[in-house]
Amino acid sequence: MSTATPFTAGTAVRAALRAERIKFTTLRSLWITPLVAVLLTVGLGAAVAAVVGGEDDSFAEDPGLGIHYGLNFGQAALVCFAVLLFGQEFSTRVIGVSLTAVPHRGRLYGAKLALGAAVALGAGVLGTAGSFLGYGAFVPDSWDGPALVRSATAGVLYPALLVVFCLGLTAVLRSLTAAMGLLLPGVFLLSPLLSGVPGVRGAAQFLPDRAGQYALRYADDPQVVYGHWTGLLIMALWAGAAAYGGLCGLRRHGT
Amino acid sequence: MITVEGLTKEYGGTRVVDGLGFEVRPGVVTGFLGPNGAGKSTTMRLILGLERPSAGRALVDGRPYAELDTPLRRVGALLDPHALHGGRTARGHLRWLAASNGLPQRRVEEVLDQVGLSDAAGRRIRGFSLGMRQRLGVAAALIGDPPVLMLDEPVNGLDPEGIRWIRALLRGLAAEGRAVLASSHLMSEMALTADHLVVIGRGRLLADATTPDFIDRHGRTRIRVRAVDPDALASLMGRSGLDAQRVDGGAWEVTGAAPEEVAALAAAERVVLYEIAVQQDSLEEAFLRMTADSVEYRAVAA
Numbered sequence: 001m002s003t004a005t006p007f008t009a010g011t012a013v014r015a016a017l018r019a020e021r022i023k024f025t026t027l028r029s030l031w032i033t034p035l036v037a038v039l040l041t042v043g044l045g046a047a048v049a050a051v052v053g054g055e056d057d058s059f060a061e062d063p064g065l066g067i068h069y070g071l072n073f074g075q076a077a078l079v080c081f082a083v084l085l086f087g088q089e090f091s092t093r094v095i096g097v098s099l100t101a102v103p104h105r106g107r108l109y110g111a112k113l114a115l116g117a118a119v120a121l122g123a124g125v126l127g128t129a130g131s132f133l134g135y136g137a138f139v140p141d142s143w144d145g146p147a148l149v150r151s152a153t154a155g156v157l158y159p160a161l162l163v164v165f166c167l168g169l170t171a172v173l174r175s176l177t178a179a180m181g182l183l184l185p186g187v188f189l190l191s192p193l194l195s196g197v198p199g200v201r202g203a204a205q206f207l208p209d210r211a212g213q214y215a216l217r218y219a220d221d222p223q224v225v226y227g228h229w230t231g232l233l234i235m236a237l238w239a240g241a242a243a244y245g246g247l248c249g250l251r252r253h254g255t
Numbered sequence: 256m257i258t259v260e261g262l263t264k265e266y267g268g269t270r271v272v273d274g275l276g277f278e279v280r281p282g283v284v285t286g287f288l289g290p291n292g293a294g295k296s297t298t299m300r301l302i303l304g305l306e307r308p309s310a311g312r313a314l315v316d317g318r319p320y321a322e323l324d325t326p327l328r329r330v331g332a333l334l335d336p337h338a339l340h341g342g343r344t345a346r347g348h349l350r351w352l353a354a355s356n357g358l359p360q361r362r363v364e365e366v367l368d369q370v371g372l373s374d375a376a377g378r379r380i381r382g383f384s385l386g387m388r389q390r391l392g393v394a395a396a397l398i399g400d401p402p403v404l405m406l407d408e409p410v411n412g413l414d415p416e417g418i419r420w421i422r423a424l425l426r427g428l429a430a431e432g433r434a435v436l437a438s439s440h441l442m443s444e445m446a447l448t449a450d451h452l453v454v455i456g457r458g459r460l461l462a463d464a465t466t467p468d469f470i471d472r473h474g475r476t477r478i479r480v481r482a483v484d485p486d487a488l489a490s491l492m493g494r495s496g497l498d499a500q501r502v503d504g505g506a507w508e509v510t511g512a513a514p515e516e517v518a519a520l521a522a523a524e525r526v527v528l529y530e531i532a533v534q535q536d537s538l539e540e541a542f543l544r545m546t547a548d549s550v551e552y553r554a555v556a557a
Contacts, residue, residue: 007324011357019355026347027340093338097395100303100332101355103321 016102016111024115029084034123037077037159042130045070049138063142064151064217067135071158071216074127075209078120078159079183082166085116087176105250113167113243120163121156128155147218147228154215154232161232162187165208165239171246174253208238256281256434257302257330257403261311264297264458271297273458274311279436281402284429286449286466287438288542294458295438296334299407303332315403327356331396333406336388341381345372345391348380352395366394371420385412393424403434410444422448446470446538456546466538473545474536477508478517481530491526506530 007015024030048069052059059066089095102108132152136143170179187209194204204210205224212235214221215228226234257279264272272294279285289295300306302313304321315323315330323329339348349363367373370390375383383391389412396404409425410418425448429435436453439445445452445466452469454462462469482488485505492499492507497517499509509517514533521528536544 007357012324015355015357019351022347022351022354026343026350028342088340092340093335094340096305096335096338097352098355099305100320100334101327101352103304103323103326 012104013107013111016107017114019101020111020115024085024119027088029088030081033077033081033084034119037074037081038123038126038130039074040077041070041074041127042134043070044073045131046134046138049135059139062217062219063135063139063145064147064219066139067131067143067151068128068155068213068216070131070134071127071155071213074123075159075162076184076188078123078162079166079187080180081119082116082163083170083176083179083183085163086112086167086170087179090170090174091176106247109171109247109250113164116163116167117160120159124156124159127159128152131155145218150228151216151218154212154228157232158212158216158235161212161235161239162209165235165242168239168242168244168246172242172249174249206234208235211235211238256316257405257436258314258317259298259302259311260314262298262301262308262313263310264294264301264306265309271458272301272308275455275458275460276311277453277460277463279403279405279434279453280451281434282429282432283450284425284435284437284448285451285453286445287436287453287455288442288445289438289440289455289461291440293455295455296407297458298455299332299334299405299436299438302405303330303334305334325356325399327352327358327399327401329399329401330403330405331399331401332404333389333392333396333409335407336385336392336412339380339383339388339391342379344377344379345383345394346376348391349394349398353398356399358399362398362400366397369397370394386414386417389413389417389421393421402432403436404428405436407438408440409437410439410441418444442539442542443537454542454545462545470536470538470541472541474538474541475510475544476536477510477534478512478514479506479508479530479532479534480517480521480528481506482521483527483529487524487526488521488528491521491524495520508534 045068049066056066089098098108099105132143166179166183169183173179173182191204191207191209194200194207195210201223211226211231214224214231217228259275259277262272262275263270275298287295297306301308302315302320304319312319320326320330345367346363349366350360353360353362364373367376370393372387372390372394375387380388380391389409393406393409396406409421413421425435425437429450437448449466451465452462453460462473464472479502480488488505488507489501497509498511499507502508514531518528518531
């Protein structure tokens, strides 16, 4: 029987983070999905730039649309990553083992969010850098503009905010299938679709992915009532609310 | 040490655990007995803070489990052998567990070796049999080298060799001075493993005693006798006024008398005995007699 070495709050947090990192690296589905997200983002973005880049009118008006075109597809993999990261703990009942190892709900959940956000941030850096380079290679002199820094910053932050939002919602729903069923069609189909319907367009622009993606763009959209930076802030508020909801759910329920 | 005080859990008005109180002491294997649905697993989940009690409390070394900083160093638990991700390897599963409580990674190899899974350590759990999952669950429980162990139905799914292994393991852990709580619905298994018994039915405490005491109190002691002349014995038993019953092949079972009395009586009446043996009820028989006595319990079992 081991003599317990003193375990301060700081060591406890580091231990929980380390455990989450090992959970991530020891499960193939978890590290492959963010990799796929980067490949889709960069690959499809470059492919579209190569084919239509120079000639497309909307890309010419707003290079942000062209540069980040691949992210439309890459984000589907990011949603899968986030939902799998937490959802598989519920579907396999490993959450019970996790909570016996780290009974402090906030510590376990915080470590999970931090790991997800860190991985997504990495994917955001790689995806954004790749997107800019890929688009620039096929459509020369297209990045320039006062919006460059903002668009690049949004490209890095968007994946992290999306992943935190999805992790929070998965924790609220406490189910892999429910979270996947809601989020994947929600982000990939419903949200873009609603933005095209005249009656609800006004409200749909406040959806997290719509708001976040507005920050990627170079040009102003007269139909959008907020600014580009505000769009990123709106998405951050969504992510924060979802994360807080997940914490409440985790604290209220047993496993 | 685990202390349970007035522990109660209600689900939608039904009391699954009802005012339960007991202690799990170091140095002995405490058997946690009761039929399926008696509330054993719920009690264990309450102790681990996986469920919130409706009333009462469960403490580990005087503190609620949820307040422990490195719980795996205090309590090792095996609740659900299926709560594993099939895509991880056995080693991968133990590695994150060790890291979560700041345990050195060498503990992973040590416990893998201890449960005999070293050869399968690099394989994905997906292909594991129930017995291998149980062993991995035991390895996870042992990883923090904890002074308290709690195992829910540890022999489930194990082959005879595995059952012998877990029995020896539990007894060995108790002999090292650890407190061991193991639940089972198999009485005969617990009779061989447990020094102390906590018996529950419908979430209530029915008995809390050492195994021999429990059998003494709730089981019967019978004297089995057999005579060269069965008819003479039958006639003697009829006249003697003893509480005697004929059993198979001319043998009789006497309850409520000392073996010396029976032997002396037979000698005085010149009945030649060639078998006289004291028979004790098994734990299973004692358990069934006790639950049959408990009106409340019978209402549940029906």
